[in-house]
Amino acid sequence: MAQFRLQGSKVLAVDMTGDAVKAKNGAMVAYDGQMAFKKMSGGGEGLRGMVTRRLTGEQMTVMEVKGHGTCYFADRASEINLVQLQGEKLFVEAGNLLCTDAALRTGTTFTGLRGASQGNGLFTTTVEGSGQAAITSHGPAVVLRVTKQYPLQVDPGAYVAHTGDLKQHLQSGVNFRTFIGEGSGEAFQIRFEGEGLVYVQPSERNTVGGEV
Numbered sequence: 130m131a132q133f134r135l136q137g138s139k140v141l142a143v144d145m146t147g148d149a150v151k152a153k154n155g156a157m158v159a160y161d162g163q164m165a166f167k168k169m170s171g172g173g174e175g176l177r178g179m180v181t182r183r184l185t186g187e188q189m190t191v192m193e194v195k196g197h198g199t200c201y202f203a204d205r206a207s208e209i210n211l212v213q214l215q216g217e218k219l220f221v222e223a224g225n226l227l228c229t230d231a232a233l234r235t236g237t238t239f240t241g242l243r244g245a246s247q248g249n250g251l252f253t254t255t256v257e258g259s260g261q262a263a264i265t266s267h268g269p270a271v272v273l274r275v276t277k278q279y280p281l282q283v284d285p286g287a288y289v290a291h292t293g294d295l296k297q298h299l300q301s302g303v304n305f306r307t308f309i310g311e312g313s314g315e316a317f318q319i320r321f322e323g324e325g326l327v328y329v330q331p332s333e334r335n336t337v338g339g340e341v
Contacts, residue, residue, distance in 0.1 A: 162198015230260030286333035293325015
């Protein structure tokens with residue numbers, strides 16, 4: 130199996146001995162040894178995935194990288210976070226997914242109002258199985274644990290990804306004061322309940338909720 134490691138915080142090094150990984154198209158920045166690159170349709174999910182992703186708007190362009198040696202990946206100097214999956218499912222925006230083991234299955238799932246509040250649409254990408262994945266964030270992400278006793282509220286613009294058995298709800302503090310300029314300044318949050326981990330970046334994207 131390919132071995133993922135960080136070369137600094139902004140470059141992912143993947144050691145391969147005839148293995149394959151799926152990576153964001155064009156994310157290779159260097160390699161040694163012998164590598165072959167093949168663009169994959171539908172986020173690597175074939176024709177069905179291509180149709181699904183076009184319908185959901187959760188576009189993802191992926192290439193298969195296979196070979197012997199070390200391949201280095203990066204994405205616009207973003208910070209890179211390694212995620213080890215052991216039969217779990219990772220929920221992440223397609224734009225934050227840099228690389229996965231080839232054996233991990235990717236798909237899409239409905240996110241409802243949480244996705245809409247982020248301005249990323251109503252669907253998100255899932256990564257499922259056992260293996261490693263690398264996700265990007267704007268600044269070093271923190272990994273916050275959620276338990277049944279301690280739910281977590283996250284700004285939609287700072288959310289990156291999550292794993293585990295978590296339910297998510299959109300909380301709103303919008304009231305009439307919001308529209309006269311006397312709102313709380315944090316009009317929307319995502320509330321996570323259950324057991325799992327949430328990846329949060331120290332930077333807030335421009336979101337629909339952030340404009341309220």
